[in-house]
Amino acid sequence: MDAADTLDAVREASASGLERLGSDKLLVAVTGADLTSDAVREAAVTRERGRASALAAWADESEGAIADAFDAAASAASERADRIPRDDVTTADAETDALSAHLETVDGTAEQIGAGLVASPLVADRFYLQVVSFFVNEADEGSADAFREMRTAASDLDPARDALAELDDEGRETARDAAVEAIDVAYEEYAETLTEMGLDPKPTC
Template sequence: MDAGATIDAVRDQTETERDRLGSDKVLIAATDATLETGAVLTAAATRESGLADILDRWAAEADSDVAAQFEAAAEAATERADRIDADAGDSDGFLDNLETVSGTARRVGAGLVAAPLVADRFYLQVVSFFVNEADEQRADTFREIRREASALDDGKTVLEYLSESERGTAATAATDAIGAAYDDYAETLEAMGLDPKPIC
């Protein structure tokens, strides 16, 4: 599998989880059912600040080529957090999972493939929230943040540095990280008495 096929495999294996992570319940879970502007901004800032910190640490521990991509991704996440302009809250299940990931290939999969795929679904609902609030300025800001946060360029670049077996390891780690994000989402909703599965 080349880099593109690796990412496609992760998409295919996590389609159900990602679909549910893009539902309108994701902000209920992320904000403890406090669907207010401040809580939504805090949830977004938590994700970007937490991701930036983790990627920055990984950059310090990685070989030069991979370190440069981790560092670039960390700087981008920091810049997005600055634009959100809110205090970060407690870490969520996805970030907690990233904290446990070791090994370059696994970190590439979790931090540079899974994180953008999860961000795409999360920010879809953040944009919708601000559209519904008639806050077009913030909706536009988060459209741009979504576009940037969901970009897979860094992941594709680094996957090309890896061997085929390492790309397989990265794909497994990405799938596991998305699974952790979904499990946290589902458990949070179930604790509120809500069903994480869509109503058909």
């Protein structure tokens, strides 16, 4: 199983969760039904900062190409957070999302690659899909375009491919399992939040 096979395996195993995380209910869950521009931006900053923090710590603990992959992803996430206009006080007080909190608990290089470089970009792609749609609906094309660029950058799997290529087959299997687990964490937060609001997290046909 090479890097491409690993990514395909994660997508297949987490297909339902990723699909639901891309639903129009996502921002309702993420913002606690506070569907304002400020709340959406704050959610984006919180997620980018959480990802950057974990990845930067892992980069310091790693070596070679894997450290480079963690460092590149951490720097990119930090830069995205800095580019998003927001209320610093409110954002600083924002509750950490479940995936960011989960990343802080992940041990083992292969597990960190799976959770931080595979799962996080896949979840970010779903998140930014809805952020873009939000600003389109707000008729704020400038913000929509900016977040389209962020979606492309945040969902970049090149660091994951580089890091996975440094692992052996067993390591890639471990990374796959860790990625699936991390996506499950993100989905469970989404589903539980909506359920508490009296909403069904599953799509209706």
